[in-house]
Amino acid sequence: MQRNVGGLDRIVRAVLGIWLLAVAGAAVLTDRRAIAVTTAIAAAGLLLNATTRFCGGNYLLGIDTTETVSCSLE
Numbered sequence: 001m002q003r004n005v006g007g008l009d010r011i012v013r014a015v016l017g018i019w020l021l022a023v024a025g026a027a028v029l030t031d032r033r034a035i036a037v038t039t040a041i042a043a044a045g046l047l048l049n050a051t052t053r054f055c056g057g058n059y060l061l062g063i064d065t066t067e068t069v070s071c072s073l074e
Contacts, residue, residue: 003053006066010050017046 005013020043027036049055058064 001052001054003066004058004064005049005053005055009065010053013046014050017043017050019043020046 020039024036024040024043027033027039053066055063
């Protein structure tokens with residue numbers, strides 16, 4: 001898999017993933033299982049994207065948010 005998630009996009013996905021995990025935890029405590037499961041799955045997806053730096057949706061749409069570094073030896 002080629003990386004297509006980088007920079008600010010990666011940070012936003014990680015923060016949203018952690019926030020959704022907190023929402024899932026709160027939903028479990030208030031006995032709202034459907035919301036807990038849904039938000040936990042969404043959190044897992046976002047955290048996986050942030051960790052692996054690859055997003056299937058970005059790949060399908062041709063989006064690449066990684067920074068390309070050009071090196072010239074002139």
